[in-house]
Amino acid sequence: MANKVTLKQIAQEVGLSxxxxxxxxxxxxxxxxxxxxxxxxxxxxRNHYVPNQIARSLVMRESRTLGLIVPNIESRFFASLAGxxxxxxxxxxxxxxxxxxGGSAEDxxxxxxxxxxxxxDGVFLVVGDEFSDDRALRExxxxxxxxxxxxxxAIEGLECDKVMFDHEMGGYMxxxxxxxxxxxxxxxxxxxxxxxxxxxxxxxxxxxxxEVGLPIxxxxxxxxxxxxPSAYEASEAVLATDATAVFASSDNIALGLLKRLHxxxxxxxxxxxxxxxxxxxxxxxxxxxxxxxxQDPGVLAEHAFGxxxxxxxxxxxxxxxxxxxxPVLIVKDxxxxxxxxx
Amino acid sequence: MANKVTLKQIAQEVGLSxxxxxxxxxxxxxxxxxxxxxxxxxxxxRNHYVPNQIARSLVMRESRTLGLIVPNIESRFFASLAGxxxxxxxxxxxxxxxxxxGGSAEDxxxxxxxxxxxxxDGVFLVVGDEFSDDRALRExxxxxxxxxxxxxxAIEGLECDKVMFDHEMGGYMxxxxxxxxxxxxxxxxxxxxxxxxxxxxxxxxxxxxxEVGLPIxxxxxxxxxxxxPSAYEASEAVLATDATAVFASSDNIALGLLKRLHxxxxxxxxxxxxxxxxxxxxxxxxxxxxxxxxQDPGVLAEHAFGxxxxxxxxxxxxxxxxxxxxPVLIVKDxxxxxxxxx
DNA sequence: TCGTTGTCATCAATCGATTGCAATATACCC
DNA sequence: GGGTATATTGCAATCGATTGATGACAACGA
Numbered sequence: 001m002a003n004k005v006t007l008k009q010i011a012q013e014v015g016l017s018x019x020x021x022x023x024x025x026x027x028x029x030x031x032x033x034x035x036x037x038x039x040x041x042x043x044x045x046r047n048h049y050v051p052n053q054i055a056r057s058l059v060m061r062e063s064r065t066l067g068l069i070v071p072n073i074e075s076r077f078f079a080s081l082a083g084x085x086x087x088x089x090x091x092x093x094x095x096x097x098x099x100x101x102g103g104s105a106e107d108x109x110x111x112x113x114x115x116x117x118x119x120x121d122g123v124f125l126v127v128g129d130e131f132s133d134d135r136a137l138r139e140x141x142x143x144x145x146x147x148x149x150x151x152x153x154a155i156e157g158l159e160c161d162k163v164m165f166d167h168e169m170g171g172y173m174x175x176x177x178x179x180x181x182x183x184x185x186x187x188x189x190x191x192x193x194x195x196x197x198x199x200x201x202x203x204x205x206x207x208x209x210x211e212v213g214l215p216i217x218x219x220x221x222x223x224x225x226x227x228x229p230s231a232y233e234a235s236e237a238v239l240a241t242d243a244t245a246v247f248a249s250s251d252n253i254a255l256g257l258l259k260r261l262h263x264x265x266x267x268x269x270x271x272x273x274x275x276x277x278x279x280x281x282x283x284x285x286x287x288x289x290x291x292x293x294x295q296d297p298g299v300l301a302e303h304a305f306g307x308x309x310x311x312x313x314x315x316x317x318x319x320x321x322x323x324x325x326x327p328v329l330i331v332k333d334x335x336x337x338x339x340x341x342x
Numbered sequence: 343m344a345n346k347v348t349l350k351q352i353a354q355e356v357g358l359s360x361x362x363x364x365x366x367x368x369x370x371x372x373x374x375x376x377x378x379x380x381x382x383x384x385x386x387x388r389n390h391y392v393p394n395q396i397a398r399s400l401v402m403r404e405s406r407t408l409g410l411i412v413p414n415i416e417s418r419f420f421a422s423l424a425g426x427x428x429x430x431x432x433x434x435x436x437x438x439x440x441x442x443x444g445g446s447a448e449d450x451x452x453x454x455x456x457x458x459x460x461x462x463d464g465v466f467l468v469v470g471d472e473f474s475d476d477r478a479l480r481e482x483x484x485x486x487x488x489x490x491x492x493x494x495x496a497i498e499g500l501e502c503d504k505v506m507f508d509h510e511m512g513g514y515m516x517x518x519x520x521x522x523x524x525x526x527x528x529x530x531x532x533x534x535x536x537x538x539x540x541x542x543x544x545x546x547x548x549x550x551x552x553e554v555g556l557p558i559x560x561x562x563x564x565x566x567x568x569x570x571p572s573a574y575e576a577s578e579a580v581l582a583t584d585a586t587a588v589f590a591s592s593d594n595i596a597l598g599l600l601k602r603l604h605x606x607x608x609x610x611x612x613x614x615x616x617x618x619x620x621x622x623x624x625x626x627x628x629x630x631x632x633x634x635x636x637q638d639p640g641v642l643a644e645h646a647f648g649x650x651x652x653x654x655x656x657x658x659x660x661x662x663x664x665x666x667x668x669p670v671l672i673v674k675d676x677x678x679x680x681x682x683x684x
Numbered sequence: 685t686c687g688t689t690g691t692c693a694t695c696a697a698t699c700g701a702t703t704g705c706a707a708t709a710t711a712c713c714c
Numbered sequence: 715g716g717g718t719a720t721a722t723t724g725c726a727a728t729c730g731a732t733t734g735a736t737g738a739c740a741a742c743g744a
Contacts, residue, residue, distance in 0.1 A: 004487045006730060017694050022732060031692050048485060054405070054461040055730035058396050058699045065460065072425070073440070079421045083414070083442055095456050098415070098440040100425055114437050117395040118407065143390060145346045348700060359724050364702060373722055397700030400729045688743080695736075700729105707724075713717085 005049045014043050025051070057119055065095045066308065067115035067123040069108055073100035076251070077278055077297060078126065081152070084301035085124060092309065094121070101127070105134040112140055122147040122308050128155035129195050147311035151304045153197055161307045163300060163323040167197050170293040170327040171204025171249065174275040177291070177329055178245045179212055182338030183273060187220040187243035189234060189253050194225065201249040201277070224253050231256025239264060244338065245273035253277075254290065269336035279330070288333035295327045347391045356385050367393065399461055407437045408650065409457035409465040411450055415442035418593070419620055419639060420468065423494070426643035427466065434651065436463070443469070447476040454482055464489040464650050470497035472536050489653035493646045495539055503649045505642060505665040509539050512635040512669040513546025513591065516617040519633070519671055520587045521554055524680030525615060529562040529585035531576060531595050536567065543591040543619070566595050573598025581606060586680065587615035595619075596632065611678035621672070630675035637669045 007025075011018040016036060023030045024040045032040075043049075057063035066089055070078040078100075086096040097120055101107040108127045115123055125141070125148055128134055138155050141148055149161045171188075178186050188205045191198035206216050220243055224234040231253040238246055239260065248254035254276035261268060268274055268288055276292040303323045310321075349367075353360040358378060365372050366382045374382075385391075399405035408431055412420040424440050431438040439462055443449040450469045457465055467483070467490055470476055480497050483490055491503045513530075520528050530547045533540035548558050562585055566576040573595040580588060581602065590596035596618035603610060610616055610630055618634040645665045652663075 004730095007732095008730075018731080019695080019733075020693060023693095026732085028733095031690090033692065036692085050455060050459050052461070052730055053459040054396055054400050055699090056732075058400055058701090058730080059732050061699075063396070063460070073415070073428070074418070074421045074425045076416075076418075079416045082440075083416045086415070086442055087444075095439075095441070095460065097437075098424075098442075099437070100428055100440075102429075113392060117392050118405070118437065119394070119396040346700095349702095350700075360701080361703075361725080362723060365723095368702085370703095375722065378722085394700050397729090398702075400700080400731090401702050403729075686744090689741085691738100691740085693736105693738085695734105697734090698732085702728085704727090705725085707722100709722080710720085712719080714715105 004052070005047045006052070007049075010040070010044050010047060010049055013047070014040050016040065025049075062121050063119045064093055065097055065118075065120045067097040067099065067112075067118075067120040068126070069099050069101055069111050069115070069123065070126045071101055071103040071129070073098065077295075081126070081297040081301055084298040085304065088301050088305045092305075103130065105130075105132045105137045108134075109137045109140055112137070112144075116144065116146065120146065122149070122312055124148075124304055124308065125150050126152050128158075129153040129197050131194055131196075147308060149304050149307045149311070152300060156196065159320050161311065161321045161323075163304045163307060163325070165295045165300070165325045165327050167200035168204040168207070170277065170295070171201035171247070172208045173204070173327065173329050174247045174277070174293050175205045175208035176211075177331075178247065178273065178275060178335065179208060179214070181245075181273070181335050183245040184214060185220065185241070185243045186214075186245045186247060187222060187238050187241055188247040188249065189222045189224050189231060189238060189257060190247075190249040191224055191226050191253070192221075193223055198226075198249060205247055205249075224256065226250050226252050228252050228256040228259070232259050235260035239266065239272070243272070245275070245335065248274060248276050251276060251278040254279075254292075268334050273335040275335060290334045291332045292330055293327045294330045295325075299325060346394070347389045348394070349391075352382070352386050352389060352391055355389070356382050358382065367391075404463050405461045406435055407439055407460075407462045409439040409441065409454075409460075409462040410468070411441050411443055411453050411457070411465065412468045413443055413445040413471070415440065419637075423468070423639040423643055426640040427646065430643050430647045434647075445472065447474045447479045450476075451479045451482055454479070454486075458486065458488065462488065464491070464654055466490075466646055466650065467492045468494050470500075471495040471538050473538075489650060491646050491649045491653075494642060498538065501662050503653065503663045503665075505646045505649060505667070507637045507642070507667045507669045509542035510546040510549070512619065512637070513543035513589070514550045515546070515669065515671045516589045516619070516635050517547045517550035518553075519673075520589065520615065520617060520677065521550060521556070523587075523615070523677050525587040526556060527562065527583070527585045528556075528587045528589060529564060529580050529583055530589040530591065531564045531566050531573060531580060531599060532589075532591040533566055533568050533595070534563075535565055540568075540591060547589055547591075566598065568592050568594050570594050570598040570601070574601050577602035581608065581614070585614070587617070587677065590616060590618050593618060593620040596621075596634075610676050615677040617677060632676045633674045634672055635669045636672045637667075641667060 007018045007021055011021045020032055021040050024032055024037050025044060068082060068085060070082060073079055082098050089096040097115060099111045101111050134155055138158055141158060152164050154162050175186060190202045192202045209216050220241060222234050222238050224231040235257045248257050266272060276290045278295055279290055279292040307321055349360045349363055353363045362374055363382050366374055366379050367386060410424060410427060412424060415421055428438040441453045443453050476497055480500055483500060494506050496504050517528060532544045534544045551558050564576050564580050566573040577599045590599050608614055618632045620637055621632055621634040649663055
């Protein structure tokens, strides 16, 4: 292991002062002779000199580093979001500090503090969807000394830039499509109990039904956590109804449902139609490809970075910006068109 | 946005010197009267004081931050590794800076430099599997001023701690199992051209064949990149052989193969048996569940952190440590037992 | 010769913490 | 009262960089 080389050492070797070396290496258009300029650069290169960002950011008061907190980096959607966001940050010379919290508000808070004390210039937060006690977190976010952008989900009622997909619209589009295909008895499988996102998707589902005068039947609304086994459990009851179609409000929920369908020997869309959300690997693999509401994480990342960028530049008014993105319905093969018998 | 509160401000408010405040907040068993101790703590809490790690690590010469470079955070295996590793680091009070390179040696190098200048105390490297020009990277790693641990893959011939699964053994175990089940014509689908890992798995495959006196038939060895479409392409040729079983040497390769099989109406294991590697979501979902060689990323993370921990503590000899982990064969339902007709 | 201008380079303060070394105050002993 | 413990606390240097203020020196004009 080599030693770290400092500015001072370079200066000593060249026989000039540290300030001169700093000036040259930062390419300041200052008054250092061409001759010395070359010399310094050469010595620095020869010694593998790399400036110490820690020291630099102490005086510069910026680190060109951003932070990201996601609930679970092992989820495909968040991993993809993290990947896109990092790429985007790097394009602008920022490093991205990716962290994964486990989803609890306490962990989120802990990570947030870690990031702040480590001097990130701003944070992207994917937090606050579940109904846990987030008072401390909310408090911390509102007193943050650096800009924050909430991504994909939000702590309700917090004045803060937000970038997210319109979950209500997603639920609406999915259901609306099923209705257009002639379905009348449409079940849904959502995480409304513990997730704001889930609630919104449910609201969209209900709006679509109301809009065409279909009844909202509580017996067709099923609850599931965002985990495959949970959805698998819940699906049995779904299949006991007379529904001809199901709106599965997340990718994992869809997967749990599919597993159950498969086990029961039901075929899609022959026996039942399915609209999913956020298709993951599954559609690459097996027939039928799932019709789904898609949210492109890359788009989310792009807008989130945009917001952050403005804040960092000191632009962007005092008020929080709120970007709402429309999800897209991708039609594939999991929905049967019913001949309208009405 | 609130302002950042500094030690000095706290000191001023309390009417004591910054040094005293520092002493108290770090719980030094020193000096300082109980009375003032309480006072300081209270004022610090009231002002939401959080120490500036940047300043602190400048003088302490450690940041309690580690770095991780993975080729692609969107891959399930690496995401899982990153998740486990972060959790493990946090248990010991370290934050983990997760970065994702895209896989090229230049990007790896760039990220490594970023991490080092940002003052991480050590780095976990998942780099160097592909045959690209890694001279600069190799050079950088060997001159690193901080400990590095190579995880899951390695730059060949570099004196550096390494933690990885035995890929040769994995290939061997998979093939050996197929042989034991009575298969004699066993194809394999590997990324031997561009991946060291792939080469090793191929070597294991061949060893198993040799061991029982089966011929090594180049017509049964197929090349595929680690991407689903690539494997999908390659699979057509595989299925044109008389092989009764296939060893698919990565999860994505298995998925591409499965897709092709499905499209051709072939059933597993009825028409052909499959042993996969690193099962991802697929086996949760559909029948038959895949028999596979499993590498637990959590185990990898645990050992990697162990190595790092030793280095950070200054223990661990001058020589590099090399930890080789055995993968595990998980038997499920994708292999048919052939009645031995010999 | 003095003043002015311009060029090249250094000084010294600063960022926010940590810490060894003094300094002050009080008490206690002879 | 002078000397010595003991208990508290402050000073100032330090980490490695950045940067506005300042200095040294040569050339040139008046």
